[in-house]
Amino acid sequence: MDNIEEAARALLDARIKSVRALVDARQNLTDLREQVAHAEREDARLYQAALRDGWSVDELKKLGLGESEKVARTRSKKGGPKRTAAAARPTTAAAPTPPSTPANPQAPGTPAPAAQAS
Structure with missing residues (x-):
């Protein structure tokens, strides 16, 4: 009877050993995926900072x-256009209003005079 128990225990120990190795490998994969996700977020953050600092996509290329993989994936999921240097820079001044011309004597936003009946 002792020989049977020892043989059964040896079989179970081998099975437990393989499951432990699998659990360790899966935990290692999870840890590495978290590290990659963190590195991608940091890369995307620094890429956007470079664009805000005045670098254009073409200059960086x-x-x-080139564009970080995370930025490219996010943009392609949203279907948005590539970000240009002009789009990256914040605007601080409002666009100038066009001056009045003889063809358009009214200031912008004022109603046109009613047409005169003959």
Whole structure:
């Protein structure tokens, strides 16, 4: 009877050992995926900071610093256009209003005079 128990225990120990190895490998994958996700977020944050600091997408590309994978994936999911340097820079002044011309003597936003009946 002791030999049977020892044989059964040896079989179970081998099975437990393989499951432990699998659990360790899965935990390692989870840890690495979290590290990659963190690194991608940091890369995307720094890429956007470079754009805000005045670098254009084309300039960064010429330096070998193309769009981060995370930014590209996010943009392609949203279907939005590529971000340009002009779009990246915040505007601080309102657009100037066009001056009055003889063809348009009214200031912008004022109603036109009613047409005269003959």
